[in-house]
Amino acid sequence: MATVTIPPSVPSPAEDSELLRKAFAGWGTNEDLIIQILAHRNSAQRKLIRQTYADIFKEDILKELDKELSNDFERIVLLWTPDPAERDALLANEATKRLSASNWVLMEIACTRSSHDLFMVRQAYHARYKRSIEEDVSYHTTGDYRKLLVPLVSSFRYEGEEVNMTLAKSEAKILHEKISEKAYDHEELIRILTTRSKAQLNATLNYYNNEFGNAINKDLKTDPKDEYLTLLRATIKCLTRPEKYYEKVLRLAINKVGTDEGALTRVVATRAEVDMQRIKEEYHRRNSVPLDHAISGDTSGDYKKMLLALIGHGDA
Amino acid sequence: MATVTIPPSVPSPAEDSELLRKAFAGWGTNEDLIIQILAHRNSAQRKLIRQTYADIFKEDILKELDKELSNDFERIVLLWTPDPAERDALLANEATKRLSASNWVLMEIACTRSSHDLFMVRQAYHARYKRSIEEDVSYHTTGDYRKLLVPLVSSFRYEGEEVNMTLAKSEAKILHEKISEKAYDHEELIRILTTRSKAQLNATLNYYNNEFGNAINKDLKTDPKDEYLTLLRATIKCLTRPEKYYEKVLRLAINKVGTDEGALTRVVATRAEVDMQRIKEEYHRRNSVPLDHAISGDTSGDYKKMLLALIGHGDA
Numbered sequence: 001m002a003t004v005t006i007p008p009s010v011p012s013p014a015e016d017s018e019l020l021r022k023a024f025a026g027w028g029t030n031e032d033l034i035i036q037i038l039a040h041r042n043s044a045q046r047k048l049i050r051q052t053y054a055d056i057f058k059e060d061i062l063k064e065l066d067k068e069l070s071n072d073f074e075r076i077v078l079l080w081t082p083d084p085a086e087r088d089a090l091l092a093n094e095a096t097k098r099l100s101a102s103n104w105v106l107m108e109i110a111c112t113r114s115s116h117d118l119f120m121v122r123q124a125y126h127a128r129y130k131r132s133i134e135e136d137v138s139y140h141t142t143g144d145y146r147k148l149l150v151p152l153v154s155s156f157r158y159e160g161e162e163v164n165m166t167l168a169k170s171e172a173k174i175l176h177e178k179i180s181e182k183a184y185d186h187e188e189l190i191r192i193l194t195t196r197s198k199a200q201l202n203a204t205l206n207y208y209n210n211e212f213g214n215a216i217n218k219d220l221k222t223d224p225k226d227e228y229l230t231l232l233r234a235t236i237k238c239l240t241r242p243e244k245y246y247e248k249v250l251r252l253a254i255n256k257v258g259t260d261e262g263a264l265t266r267v268v269a270t271r272a273e274v275d276m277q278r279i280k281e282e283y284h285r286r287n288s289v290p291l292d293h294a295i296s297g298d299t300s301g302d303y304k305k306m307l308l309a310l311i312g313h314g315d316a
Numbered sequence: 317m318a319t320v321t322i323p324p325s326v327p328s329p330a331e332d333s334e335l336l337r338k339a340f341a342g343w344g345t346n347e348d349l350i351i352q353i354l355a356h357r358n359s360a361q362r363k364l365i366r367q368t369y370a371d372i373f374k375e376d377i378l379k380e381l382d383k384e385l386s387n388d389f390e391r392i393v394l395l396w397t398p399d400p401a402e403r404d405a406l407l408a409n410e411a412t413k414r415l416s417a418s419n420w421v422l423m424e425i426a427c428t429r430s431s432h433d434l435f436m437v438r439q440a441y442h443a444r445y446k447r448s449i450e451e452d453v454s455y456h457t458t459g460d461y462r463k464l465l466v467p468l469v470s471s472f473r474y475e476g477e478e479v480n481m482t483l484a485k486s487e488a489k490i491l492h493e494k495i496s497e498k499a500y501d502h503e504e505l506i507r508i509l510t511t512r513s514k515a516q517l518n519a520t521l522n523y524y525n526n527e528f529g530n531a532i533n534k535d536l537k538t539d540p541k542d543e544y545l546t547l548l549r550a551t552i553k554c555l556t557r558p559e560k561y562y563e564k565v566l567r568l569a570i571n572k573v574g575t576d577e578g579a580l581t582r583v584v585a586t587r588a589e590v591d592m593q594r595i596k597e598e599y600h601r602r603n604s605v606p607l608d609h610a611i612s613g614d615t616s617g618d619y620k621k622m623l624l625a626l627i628g629h630g631d632a
Contacts, residue, residue, distance in 0.1 A: 115442075119435065122472045126431075132474045134467070135511040146503065150511075151450070154470035156438045158448045187462065195451040195466075 003276040003312035006040055013052035016041070020049070020064075021057060029068045031302040038081055039309035043273060046081055072261045072303040079269040080310065085120035088113065089128055091266065092121065092153070096136040103145050103231055105266070106137060110152035111238035112245070115159055122153075144185035144228050148235065151194035158197040168203040169211075171196070175204070176212050179219050184229060193235060202240055243275055247282035250291065259298045264307070272310040280311060319592040319628035322356055329368035332357070336365070336380075337373060345384045347618040354397055355625035359589060362397055388577045388619040395585040396626065401436035404429065405444055407582065408437065408469070412452040419461050419547055421582070422453060426468035427554035428561075431475055438469075460501035460544050464551065467510035474513040484519040485527075487512070491520070492528050495535050500545060509551060518556055559591055563598035566607065575614045580623070588626040596627060 011019075016037050023030035023037075038046065053061040065077050079087055088109050095105040109121060125133040138150045171192050178186040192204065209215050217233045224230075237245040246267050253260035253267070271279055283291040292313040299307060327335075332353050339346035339353075354362065369377040381393050395403055404425050411421040426434060441449040454466045487508050494502040508520065525531050533549045540546075553561040562583055569576035569583070587595055599607040608629040615623060 119472075126472075126474050126476075130474060130476050130478050131513070132472055132511060134471065135474065135513075138507045138511050146507075150467065150507075151470065154467065154472070155450065156435075156442075156448055156470070158442050158446060158451065160442075160446050162446050191454045191462075191466075195448060195454050197447075197451075 001275045001277040002042075002273045003280065004040065004042060004272050004310060005312055006042055006045070010041070010045060013045070013048040014056065016049045017053040017056055017061075020053065020061065024064050024068050031069070031073065032305070034065075034069075034077065035302065035306050035309055038077060039306055043084055047083055050081070072265065072299075073301065073306060075261070076265045076269055076303060076306050076310075079265060080272070080306075083124070084117065084270070084273070085124040086128070087270065088117075088121040089124040089133070091270075092125065092133055093129055093136065096140040098140075101140065103141070103149060104234065106149050106153060107231060107235050108238060108245075110149070110155065111235055112242045115156050118153075119156060145231070147185050147187075147190055148194070148228075148232065151190060152235070155194055157195070158200075160197065161199045162197075163199050163203040165203065165207075168200065168207045171204045172208040172211060175208060175216060176219075179216070182222070184220070184232060193232075193239070198239055205236070205240060243278040243282045246271060246275075246279045247286055250279070250283055250294075251287060254294050254298050261299075261303075264295070264299075268307050268310050272312075276311055317591045317593040318358075318589045319596065320356065320358060320588050320626060321628055322358055322361070326357065326361060329361070329364040330372065332365045333369040333372055333377075336369065336377065340380050340384050347385070347389065348621070350381075350385075350393065351618065351622050351625055354393060355622055359400055363399055366397070388581065388615075389617065389622060391577070392581045392585055392619060392622050392626075395581060396588070396622075399440070400586070400589070401433065401440040402444070403586065404433075404437040405440035405449070407586075408441065408449055409445055409452065412456040414456075417456065419457070419465060420550065422465050422469060423547060423551050424554060424561075426465070426471065427551055428558045431472050434469075435472060461547070463501050463503075463506055464510070464544075464548065467506065468551070471510055473511070476513065477515045478513075479515050479519040481519065481523075484516065484523045487520045488524040488527060491524055491532060492535075495532070498538070500536070500548060509548075509555070514555055521552070521556060559594040559598045562587060562591075562595045563602055566595070566599055566610075567603060570610050570614050577615075577619075580611070580615075584623050584626050588628075592627055 019033060020037060023033040037049075041049065050061050053059065053064075062078060062081060065081065066074065069077055079090075082090070091105050092109055094100045095102040110118060113121065122133050125131070125136075129136070134150055134154045137153050138146055141149055174188050175192060178184070178189045183189065193201070196204070205216050212219070217236055220229055220233050220236075222229070234245060237248075249263050249267055253263040267279075268276070280291045283294070287294065292308055292311060295307050295311070296304065335349060336353060339349040353365075357365065366377050369375065369380075378394060378397060381397065382390065385393055395406075398406070407421050408425055410416045411418040425437060429437065438449050441447070441452075445452070450466055450470045453469050454462055457465055490504050491508060494500070494505045499505065509517070512520065521532050528535070533552055536545055536549050536552075538545070550561060553564075565579050565583055569579040583595075584592070596607045599610070603610065608624055608627060611623050611627070612620065
């Protein structure tokens with residue numbers, strides 16, 4: 001369900017490195033060449049290019065890109081190029097800093113990556129920041145956000161499809177009870193959402209819907225302006241229907257006056273190799289316009305070219 | 317600092333498997349042979365024996381041992397033989413069950429294993445129990461125990477030696493403030509103990525001791541009968557001086573009327589390949605009697621032989 005397109009015959013990492021070196025050289029930078037190479041290599045191939053480039057030219061290609069590029073195009077290339085775990089560690093670290101704090105980004109990483117991939121992010125975080133992700137998240141959050149986010153980023157959920165229906169029923173009742181009491185940060189509610197496998201949680205929420213007449217997210221919409229409740233609903237959506245969650249993030253980013261490039265860039269860079277195909281389908285269905293049209297109308301220049309290449313828009 | 321002794325020339329896994337098969341055969345079981353082999357192989361060697369045994373005889377050697385042995389000797393052989401991660405997963409799972417519930421065992425596993433080893437336990441737990449360890453721990457605990465244990469078992473602490481002294485000072489103050497208020501399960505206290513690296517925590521607790529005149533564990537001894545406080549002190553000891561923690565567990569197990577074989581077995585089986593040498597030194601210093609003498613006086617038969625072999629007592 002990835003949208004990245006890889007050419008049938010891929011040049012060697014050394015050839016790619018030489019071409020990229022040429023793209024950086026001289027007066028202007030050859031952005032088209034950068035897109036042509038980096039946007040059409042998968043993460044394993046990009047990793048090899050980065051290693052090879054460092055071997056040949058004794059430079060980290062990320063630093064070269066940082067020097068040569070600017071603005072939104074720079075941001076998406078710098079997010080796209082590294083290993084997914086390293087990229088997520090970077091996003092998570094930014095999300096714990098005062099000026100760029102984002103509980104959403106943390107929740108997104110914790111809930112939409114596989115258990116194994118989330119663990120790889122935690123390893124990459126150690127290597128780069130000399131701290132643990134849960135250490136920074138808990139230090140930078142308070143109250144109900146902390147109660148929810150720390151177990152989310154620390155989780156290592158079971159990934160099997162086994163479902164215990166008795167448990168689903170009893171935990172659906174707990175969720176309904178806590179929500180009726182408006183105890184939205186109750187430890188039992190947090191426990192269920194942060195520790196159960198996605199399959200088990202899905203069974204619980206289906207039972208909730210059948211038994212109590214509403215989808216849980218409808219019952220959690222008592223105060224549409226409450227930011228914690230909004231995050232809680234998004235958490236549930238990420239855990240059960242990630243493509244719908246991402247469709248909405250894209251919709252809001254594109255519809256916003258001025259476009260939210262931060263969100264647009266993040267979603268495209270993190271999902272192009274994962275489930276962007278499904279996100280595009282959701283987007284088209286929900287907005288009656290294909291995602292590539294919407295992006296074309298809202299962005300420009302190299303940034304636009306890069307986005308379109310990553311979401312698999314023809315030979316853009 | 318391990319105490320397990322491996323012979324200079326180790327037989328092949330196939331030879332070991334054949335001999336073990338013979339030890340199980342016929343009327344009686346040859347316990348001495350079982351000890352001679354299994355107590356003198358490291359975890360990688362035991363793993364190979366288990367695989368080879370299964371290849372040759374189509375049986376899991378753990379099941380064979382389970383059939384042939386009994387009582388305390390059976391327990392230590394069954395705990396010792398598997399992979400450390402599998403053993404810890406088993407101990408953790410037992411510790412979440414009603415009849416064998418033990419917050420201590422969970423804390424011990426979470427605090428004395430390396431971050432990487434704890435993650436291996438979480439993987440082994442998935443594989444064997446089809447659930448996550450944090451899922452079972454949070455489901456089976458409540459109140460302050462849950463608040464402490466869930467982040468402990470979910471932690472992936474940074475393991476570098478870097479220390480931030482400014483942070484150590486500010487967090488020592490937080491700890492002192494919360495302890496003065498008797499807020500022993502305050503989220504800030506839990507955050508510091510469950511997320512900081514062991515090196516950082518050590519710096520914080522040293523500062524605490526220097527600045528406030530008491531070691532933190534002394535300040536946490538306001539009510540010696542409070543079980544949560546006892547667990548909290550043990551947590552701090554495990555994180556900072558594991559050999560002292562284990563010395564005390566052994567001391568209490570051996571001094572108890574009737575001996576606590578459960579604790580004795582667990583400590584020997586889990587530490588013989590890790591830091592039993594240091595634990596023995598601590599034990600001797602604190603009790604004026606060597607650990608092997610104490611064990612010899614308190615246990616008997618094959619169980620005693622196995623314990624002594626694992627703690628490196630001559631050619632026992």
